[in-house]
Amino acid sequence: MKQVSIITVNYNQPEVTEELLKSLREVNTYKPLEIIVVDNGSRNNPVPTWKATYPGITFIRSEVNTGFAGGNDLGIASATGDYLFLINNDTEVTAGLIGGLVSTMEGNSAIGIISPKIHYFDQPGMLQYAGYTPMNYFTARNSCIGQFEKDEGQYDSLSGVTGYIHGAAMMIRREALEKVGGMAENYFLYYEELDWCERIRRAGYEIHTDLSVLIYHKESVSVGKRSALKEYFMNRNRILFIRKNTGLGTFCVFFLYFLATVVPRNLLSYVVKREFSFIPVLLRAVAWHFTNKTDSKHLGYVIPGQI
Known part of the structure; x- marks a missing residue:
């Protein structure tokens, strides 16, 4: 059997992370499994306690918050699995989840990265x-298929190629990872998984869903429903995504659309x-693009414990 490396990132939510570890221990049926937990600069370092409580799990401590991509990239650097399954710490697995994804990946070498079906944890069903539609690069808009709908299997036939995976649960093939590298850390939060999909696609792989398997997600545990942090990175990174993944002409059309429509509306x-x-x-989110290149490490936002 292929080894799977589970990677999850904790930031000031130790109890939530422990619920995930319990889920992996008590619910998951797939072996062999390597579990890697990255603590991403939490105020109180839980790693010493975790090491004593959870033998056999790899714990990595970053003294600063390196963001979603940075935290996952730390875990990726230590992973040894044939497949790497990156899951949010605010998820809980189902019994056949990991084995089902591995089976699908093993059956189709064209798949570079894949996500399962996702249900809201507090509203099962x-x-x-259930997938993403393709991106409209002129507006940076696409749609999450099925969101907020009761799951009656209406989208299960859509298993296969999709626009993008979901950042809460994504399994990547090691071969694809070695070709494209980890996620771009200067996104910090939001759009990094979409950017990753673009790079994986350009490397010749397909982006898939497997809707025969399920994971539960406790949405917005870390960031919250609405915050200045979220507003900044959602807007800055929407522009950054188009800058990085389209030509100059397309970007100019998008940026005019953003300035004329999105900014006044917001x-x-x-x-x-x-x-x-x-x-x-x-305004800072937009202004960042006048003074920074697409690979700039300057976030333009003060992150507690980092900048």
């Missing part, structure tokens, strides 16, 4: 993800909702 929303503190956040 409600879909969060500003009006902030005013109506009296979220005035988000106004400079949005």
